[in-house]
Amino acid sequence: MTEYSSGDPHRTLELLWGEPTRPSRGPRPALTLAAVARAAIEIADADGLGALSMRAVAERLGFTTMSIYRYVPGKAELLDVMVDTVNAESPVLEHVEGGWRAKMEVCAREEWALFHRHPWVLHLAWHRPVLGPNSVTSYESALAALSGIGLSDKEMVAVFNTLYGYVRGAARTSVDARLAERHTGLSEDEWWSSREQFWQHLADPERFPTMNRLRSSGAFDVVEMDFEFGLARVLDGLEALISKRSLGAEPKDDAR
Incomplete structure (x- = not known):
């Protein structure tokens, strides 16, 4: 299930871009927003977004739940900060040698790895991005790698979205x-071995000749999607x- 940010956008931008401030009341703080x-990222990495709550974060840090609310107003804003935090792991492509394709290959592989380190990110909507400094820096870096190679401005955005959409889906x-x-x-x-009955009794070769032929040739033996194969085909296009x-x-700037 995809989650959509429902937090206060102005407060989120203040958290992401503003100078870290100490709570104005109470004892000297021992926590930071970072x-x-x-702590929230560690919980989500280990047990998914279903295990994430302000209380769970507080318990992990050894503080009261109200202490956490002094740094972030709610879970929605916390998720935005988490996303921007992990986006600091994205590469800065200016330092990658080679042309646009070499840079996009690095971008794609690093995002693939990031999604596997932080799979909960895949359950957050990406078409309404978190406009934090790390996220924007990563996006700027990718668009810069596509500049000056003959694409229109809209095509640059479309090329990035096509590649990112493939990586995210895979x-x-x-x-x-x-x-x-x-x-x-x-x-x-x-799992497939436990469904051998399907092939033996239900997958009639006369009705499903192509599937049976591919099974006999071993074409279905690839357990996991071949990410590199798909990446190469997208980049070829x-x-x-x-x-x-x-x-x-x-x-054509109006091309879809």
């Missing part, structure tokens, strides 16, 4: 497979567009 965010499939194994106690191989631009085809 420490609260890190990561969601991969993470879901791992979570299924954890929750059921069955590996993918074991984007490269074809960029090559077309380099040959003089005019970009």
